[in-house]
Each structure stands twice: as C-alpha cells, then as structure tokens.
Amino acid sequence: MDKIKKELIAFGKRTINLNELEEVIKPYKHTYEDFSSTILQLEEDNIISMVKSKGRTTRKPSLAKQYRIDKSALTENYHKELQYYRAQLDPSISIDKYYGNPSDWKTDLPYILKVDEYLKKNFYPTDKVPAPERSYELVGDEKWITENSGKSLLEKINVYDKLNIIPVSDPMMFAINPLKLAESKQLHIIVENKTTYQALLPVITETEFSTLVYGSGKKVIKSIEQFELQYPIKATHQFFYFGDIDREGINIWYSLTKQLEVKLAIPFYLECLKKEAALGKGYQKSNGEAEDKFIRFFPENVREQISTLLKNGKYHPQETLNTNELQKVWRESFWRN
Template sequence: MDQQIKRLLATYKKKTIKLAELEFLMKSFLPTYAAFAEAVLQLEKQGILVMVKAKGRTSRTPSLAFNYRINKNLIVEDFHVELQHYRSTLHAAINLDLYYGKDPSLWKKDLPAILKIDAYIKEHGFPDDQVPAPERSYALVGDEKWIVEKGGKEVLERIGLFDRLQIIPVSEPLMFAINPKKIHEASQYHLIVENKTTYQGLLPALKETMFASLIYGSGKAVIKSMEQFSMQYPVEAKHHFFYFGDIDREGIAIWHSLDKKIKMILAMPFYQACLVKTPSIGKEYQREQITSLEQFLPFFSDEQQEQMKEMLANGKYHPQETLKTKELQQIWRESDWTNLI
C-alpha cells in the first residue's frame, strides 16, 4: 500500500496537490477518511508531503492540510532502493540501469512482464533458435500480441534482452526484384525507392545496371520490412544500400529512420535531377522533421540546402514522379554509383 501511494505521487504531474484531489486519487484503496488521513499524516511525517502553510489545515479530526507540496526527491530515493532490491533477485542478464533515470511509473508498468521474463529465463535459459515474435511473446508472458502490439519489444530493449531472445520481427515482407547477373558478386548494390511508380519505371532497367536488387519501400513500411532483408536475401556479400525518396519532410524522415538502423546512402544522381525541376505544391500539412532535415541537408551544396529549406517552409516538394521513366532509367544506368560509397 505504501509503495502504491508513493508511485501515485511520483507520477502526479504537478508539484503541489490539493487535499480534495489527493483524496480522490487514493479513494480506490483508502475508502474511509480515517485510513486516508492516517496515510497522509504518515507521508507528512516522512517529509514526502509538505504542508503549504499559507493554505492552512482542515477542522476535521485528524486535521490535514488543504494543500501539499510533493517532495519527489524522497520518493525517487525509495524507488532506487526498490530497484536495487530487484537487481539482486532477478536474473543477472536483466539490466535495470535505464530505469534509474526514468519516471517510476514506467518501472511500475514494466515490472509484471519483467517478473515473467525472469521466471522464463531461469527455467529455460536463453533460446538457441529464432522464432516469430508472437510465439516468443506467448512463451515469455502468455500473450502472443505483447511484443508487437503492446509495447513488449520496447520493454525487452529497455532491459537489454531483445537480441538475446532470438525474435524474428513481424512485419510486411520486403518487396524487391533481383538482378541475376549480380547476386554472386562480393560487393553488391541495392536501390530502395519510396513509391510504386518509381519502382515500376526503374524495373525494366535493373539488368542493365550494376545493382543486385531494386527494393520497393512502400513509404514508411520499409523501415520495418528492411529487418527481413538478410532472411529474404541470404546472400553472403558486402551490401551497400542506396535510398531515393520524395524530397519532402516525410520522405526525408523515412531515409533518416532507415539510416539509423543500417547505413543508407542517398542516391544523389536522382536527387540532383529532381532539384532542377519545378517543385510541386501540396505538402503544407506535413510535420516539421528538424533532426531528419539536419542530417539530410549536408549532402547537398549550400545553394541547394537553402533551396530545399525555402521549398519545404512553403509547403512545396519534389515527388519522385517528377522524373519520368526514361529519365529515371538513364540516370540509373549511366551514373557513377561507386563514388558515393
């Protein structure tokens, strides 16, 4: 009960709390005034609740303050003691370091699953074989949707176990075409394009290029689908990935998300060709992606950077479709891609 109350106060958004609000928050597990007042006075004694003197106290017995300041530092100290206790009882592979810097509510939310994972590891050890996420999810916590749909992947990453549990990610299969002339080469190039029109336009020229595959990104879907590349294309080689997407906030953000997972080379000849075209209008609604743009712009000249900043600020963009089929194919066949690596 004491820990429940402290966690509740630790997650309360404001630094001060009115007595009526405090009573409302605690009424589910302290239904009588006597029990509520006893708990509040105990928190006062511990220094966790500090009376706001200017607001005074009630005339009821026992008397409580009308307003309290919440001393969250003391709650955090208790929380850290609790973490230290669990560190000594949980499996040594379960890493709790991240929780020390987080809100105690995150620990409270994750703990039931962590206890189940701990029990699983102690009984079965770490698996040697890979299985799909729903199967591993059910084995760990008894819920096949936990890893993919209910935040389980994030919990496993927080405690440093996602990779060790041999989980095959569940995502849409990666869609791509293969150049049979290149699949045996030691160094292979792969081009990812954001949109279907561009994919269809480039596909007939694939065998005439130095690329081993052409990958259809399908917008944001590729961010997850690329996790399956090594399973769908189990070819031992040095793989180089090039990306070509719309020059708009979303297209740049997709490239950035991919690049954080695996080095994603900008397919500069396509981008350069887009930038000499007249931009289109109609992307005013897209959210600003400051970090993505900061990573994207330095690949271009100062003049082009200013051009794109102004274009995006005015809600304009360059869709991939600004390059027609013949132009796309010519750029892909004739550009020097080796100098971009």
C-alpha cells in the same frame, strides 16, 4: 500509493499546492477522507513537508496549503527497489534504463519477471521462431511482442537480440540483379513509390545495384526486418533510399535509419530539385530532427532550398522525374565510396 509517488517524482516543481496535489491524487482516491489520509501519510513518510508560510486549511483533517516535495526520499526508495531486483534477476537482464525513468517500472516489472523466469528455466534459445510463438513462451500472450509493448521492453532490458525472434511483418518486395550476387560489397536501393520502381526495374542489370526494393510507403519500415531472411547473401550491404522530397518521405527514411545505415540516393534528389516544386503538402507533420539530418546530407548550396521548400508546404514527388531521367541517373551516377 506507488502510482502517486511516481506522479510526484515526475512532477515538474519542488513545491506543490493543494489543488495540484488533488489533480495528482484524484484518479486514485475519490473521497476527501481518502485524499486527506493519503496526504497525511505522505507527510508522515517525510515525502512532502508543509511550507509553513502558506498555512493550513480549516477543514478537518487540516492539510497544508502548499507542500515541498522531497524527491531524494522518493528516488532513494525507488533506487533501493531497483537494486534489490538487479540482484535477483538473470545477470543478462539490464534495468539500467529505469534508473533515470521510473514511470514505466511498475508496469513493466511483471513482464520482466516473466522473462527472467523463462531465462532461468530455458537459457537463451538457439532456434529462431516467429515473434508470436516466442511471445507466448515468454509471457503467455502471443500478441505481446508484435502488437503491444513487448518488443520495446525487451530492447530496453537488452535481451531482444538474444532471443532469436523472427519478426512478423509483410515480406519485402524487391528485384534482384543476378550479375551482382557474387559482389563482396553490395548496393541496394529502396524507392518509396511503385511508379519509380516500375521505371527503374528494366535497367537493373545495367547498374551497380544488387537489388531494387519497392518500399510501398511506410511499409518498408517494418518489412526491412525481413531482409536478411529473404536475401541470405554473405556480403557487406549498403542501402540507399529515394523518396518524395516532403515531410512524409523524409520521416520514412529517418525511421529506417533507426534500424540500419541508409544513405540518401543524392543523385536522384538533386535531379528532382532541378524541377519546379509542387504545392500541397503543408498538412504533413514536421519532424525537426529528421529534417535536419536529411538536409545535412546535401551540398551546402541546396540545403536552404530544401528547408524553404518544406516551410512553404511545397514538395517534389518522385514522379517529377520521368522514366528516361530516372534510368539515366541510376545508370550514370557514381554510387560506390
């Protein structure tokens, strides 16, 4: 019944006809007897009430042809349940995000209780351990954090950052500029493709940058988690990103911005936009939010150019710039604020 109530909370309208109710209940109740008894129980609990003008069916037991859903009654019980658990759980566990989104509560609750049990027994750990080890300690499943929903759940209840978890991902691949290791503010540039990385590598010591990171396409979205462990230099770190001017490249950059501040390496992009665009990326999926945020970084006189380029399925690969052009831009552009 809890799953059915959750479906009714999520139902987009205040009224629901019998056919729509059947679609909601069918996955859980497979006979008319079970279906009708569930409907009558919901009526008795004042969760749904008959729309009198629509009448009732002639089949026994008789059901209304249309019902009005009392969503306040549904959420009242749900909120009481949340309030009960809020009083029982470790104070550091936040369940605020479940108030506006009940759909995941029942699925997540068993794991939340396991996390609560762990915290009450062990407090927050002071030692850093890899995600599978911490995952097994928390819920008895070493893959829960890395391969299932564990990381998102721990973030949702505001405990992930306190559990001293070492992310399990491929190491970052980067080159170091030894001349810049002592800088108090350090610059780092992530490039999407191997060709660009190889072209820039020979002149790294002639630039303002402390590292040149090979993003390897989407892999950097995960490997960036390793940066602090692989580069334990105490400084203010500013990241730049240079990728293909296509939807895939934009989405990689946008995913990175969800984890840390990553500016666009505008001088490289502007140099690419001087070249003739290539055709052939019309199949890539559009992410309007990512593209809008990307375009806003550019001067107004080129925003329309980028927008039109994407709409027409065109793109600029990083390789549109040759080695000399890449090196010149990196060496001669002004990168510090």
